[in-house]
Amino acid sequence: MEEQTPGLDPLSQTNVSRETLHDGQTARISYPSPDQVGTAAWDASSPHFVAPPMSASDELTPSHDPDNPGARRAAPPAPEPVPTPPQAVTLPRPAHTRIFVVANQKGGVGKTTTAVNLAVALAQGDLRVLVIDLDPQGNASTALGVDHRLGARGSYEVLLQSDTIAEDIVVSSEDPRVLVLPATLDLAGAEIELVSQVAREKRLDKALKRYLKDHAVDYVLIDCPPALGLLTINALVAASEILLPIQCEYYALEGVTQLVRTIELIKTDLNDALTLSTVLLTMFDSRTKLSSQVAEEVRAHFGRQTLETVIPRSVRISEAPSYGQTVLTYDPASVGSRTYRAAASEIAWRGVQ
């Protein structure tokens, strides 16, 4: 077991062994073992659990690590066999709807990318998914192929005009099992407009509970803006689990302590069921020491919660949204698709254990 320094840091809850931390690179990008994810998920022939080698078409984006200039000169990856097309894998259905808020007040860490790709990966596992876009930027709506121009109705109308979720949801063009409550630009004013509302922190919770009473949904994923304002607080009150994406970059844990404090306050005052159940390392660059150091630090803080699957930095992942797609439909055999499917599988199997 990891040496603990109890009392020094409330975040230091870890069950990660030194072997895991100091293993080679592949250990950090490995998929869950059969006993971690349940034997039914383990199929050696399934692309869901094949370690994700880099293909020439899915090369990493250039490194910017000044501490490790040699990273730029790293040898190109060896040529690979053509990847086999992914096979459909059914994921386990949770006993109750799992409501995840994808939150991190740090910007650009992969919240939206994670929300939309996990949504489609879970749907491809034959689960029913609702994505709630709570970010005025509307990036999740775009990636899921949903119209969110001015005039469309969505999360703003649900929060501030008493629309029901059922009235405003749209089926994603990515997968018919993904429903989206889009974000429109109106949502930009919602932080201020919510301040004067009655029960302003609970408006999404109320609307979602009402929706889930009549509609069968396995997963709700709420994409949040990069701030701890009333929109994120509405999401934290409505959710049962937090999915915290952490970018393997400088200052990765910056702001996480503040988020954890906010979570504690929400638990005490508004939603005692909330748990930080899942941490996902994103944009891992295997050529840099920095990525490994960040991954190690995160696993030291959030050992149990951190998924084994790590999302690598990948050109395909960043290209997909400009086509109004997730990487899962844009390039299903890419390493980005395979790792997001593996992350979805890990989450789904953890949920039934």
Ligand SMILES: Nc1ncnc2c1ncn2[C@@H]1O[C@H](COP(=O)(O)OP(=O)(O)OP(=O)(O)O)[C@@H](O)[C@H]1O
């Ligand atoms: N694994 C990845 N590899 C390469 N690029 C990525 C990866 N994940 C996300 N990106 C890119 O990084 C940028 C930020 O990602 P994303 O929009 O998901 O972050 P975010 O946390 O939702 O940002 P914001 O805080 O602004 O809402 C986007 O351009 C996205 O395409």
Ligand SMILES: [Mg+2]
């Ligand atoms: Mg975002």
